[in-house]
Amino acid sequence: MTSVFDSIDSTVFRSYCFWCAALVIKMLVMSVLTGLKRHAKKAFANPEDAKVNKVKVVNNDPDVERVRRAHLNDLENIPLFFAIGFLYILTGPSVSLAVNLFRIVGISRIVHTLVYAVVVIPQPARGLAWMGAYFPTWYMAVKVLLAFI
Amino acid sequence: MTSVFDSIDSTVFRSYCFWCAALVIKMLVMSVLTGLKRHAKKAFANPEDAKVNKVKVVNNDPDVERVRRAHLNDLENIPLFFAIGFLYILTGPSVSLAVNLFRIVGISRIVHTLVYAVVVIPQPARGLAWMGAYFPTWYMAVKVLLAFI
Amino acid sequence: MTSVFDSIDSTVFRSYCFWCAALVIKMLVMSVLTGLKRHAKKAFANPEDAKVNKVKVVNNDPDVERVRRAHLNDLENIPLFFAIGFLYILTGPSVSLAVNLFRIVGISRIVHTLVYAVVVIPQPARGLAWMGAYFPTWYMAVKVLLAFI
Numbered sequence: 001m002t003s004v005f006d007s008i009d010s011t012v013f014r015s016y017c018f019w020c021a022a023l024v025i026k027m028l029v030m031s032v033l034t035g036l037k038r039h040a041k042k043a044f045a046n047p048e049d050a051k052v053n054k055v056k057v058v059n060n061d062p063d064v065e066r067v068r069r070a071h072l073n074d075l076e077n078i079p080l081f082f083a084i085g086f087l088y089i090l091t092g093p094s095v096s097l098a099v100n101l102f103r104i105v106g107i108s109r110i111v112h113t114l115v116y117a118v119v120v121i122p123q124p125a126r127g128l129a130w131m132g133a134y135f136p137t138w139y140m141a142v143k144v145l146l147a148f149i
Numbered sequence: 150m151t152s153v154f155d156s157i158d159s160t161v162f163r164s165y166c167f168w169c170a171a172l173v174i175k176m177l178v179m180s181v182l183t184g185l186k187r188h189a190k191k192a193f194a195n196p197e198d199a200k201v202n203k204v205k206v207v208n209n210d211p212d213v214e215r216v217r218r219a220h221l222n223d224l225e226n227i228p229l230f231f232a233i234g235f236l237y238i239l240t241g242p243s244v245s246l247a248v249n250l251f252r253i254v255g256i257s258r259i260v261h262t263l264v265y266a267v268v269v270i271p272q273p274a275r276g277l278a279w280m281g282a283y284f285p286t287w288y289m290a291v292k293v294l295l296a297f298i
Numbered sequence: 299m300t301s302v303f304d305s306i307d308s309t310v311f312r313s314y315c316f317w318c319a320a321l322v323i324k325m326l327v328m329s330v331l332t333g334l335k336r337h338a339k340k341a342f343a344n345p346e347d348a349k350v351n352k353v354k355v356v357n358n359d360p361d362v363e364r365v366r367r368a369h370l371n372d373l374e375n376i377p378l379f380f381a382i383g384f385l386y387i388l389t390g391p392s393v394s395l396a397v398n399l400f401r402i403v404g405i406s407r408i409v410h411t412l413v414y415a416v417v418v419i420p421q422p423a424r425g426l427a428w429m430g431a432y433f434p435t436w437y438m439a440v441k442v443l444l445a446f447i
Contacts, residue, residue, distance in 0.1 A: 021442035145170035294319035
């Protein structure tokens, strides 16, 4: 019996898995980064956490909010890659194109975090890093849409 | 050798892929929409962006916040569909039911964005559009839960 | 013809599907919880909703914000599990280890919501529940990264 997954190229699939795992780890690190900033700035969003640290609730610390914006931007973009990257593989793309798209998305999102929330670098650094994942995601989504219309 | 994916119906799977791609594109458009509103209203959340535009940081512009609430509502609902829609296919649902569920979820989420963030239409428009994706997602989740308990 | 999915163990996969469905349902419940709190406290974020209820827009009700923080924490963690849990299965883990990891993640995230947003319990309850999903997700991500490097 054959399945829709029989045609998956193993090089492409391995690359997808690798970059998914790398981006999952990158997103997990955001939680640590937020926690570190909250402790460094004594800026806690939960009354129970503020109480333990004997401070008042702070919801507008600029450093904490910067990390949270970077994290939210991840949430807006990276799960889309998890979903569409997988379906894109099923459209039978060229191996080198697919592997390079995954690589560009993965590296761009890592750079995005670095220039947004770790060492703040003036624009267009953040914008370019964002585009590096955004446009490949668009491309993959359009390919999937057309393949399964 | 057989796999758990051998039984996937190709009509159902194609419909799933199509609507996933459509919703990925819909979510990608939210970023453009947010960017357009930020520029139109000169309301930037990042100091470096505000500086380039020679304005102060604004975090409470009602039009920008509306688009962001619509986007957040997407984040709360659409990735759940990506995950549970895929697993629901593996429960061997009726083809027409599954295809119609995917269609209702996809169209509802697109309408939700239109009435929430593009042309604001009074309630219950937004509520109904939200339910159109919410209840089918519940149904699929319960079916998956019962199938794999 | 063989596919990358042929080696999936069905016990592990069923456990994955079950916990994904349970967590999708858990996240869907967050929307109900937010809605209930908004109505109980008359704290609506949308002008059109506030108007229907004849109140002003309220964006800082502590009970509503608590549920929203719990929900956001779900968004930061649970979709990562959906993605990496699936890929982790493909690395051919021991059945009992994989099933227990999925169980720990699932139960931890449910407990996290209960102690964060339903019955507020002092720390370290929330922190421990969060770790119960966080560290297994890290473990799975590293395993996938190393398997597909």
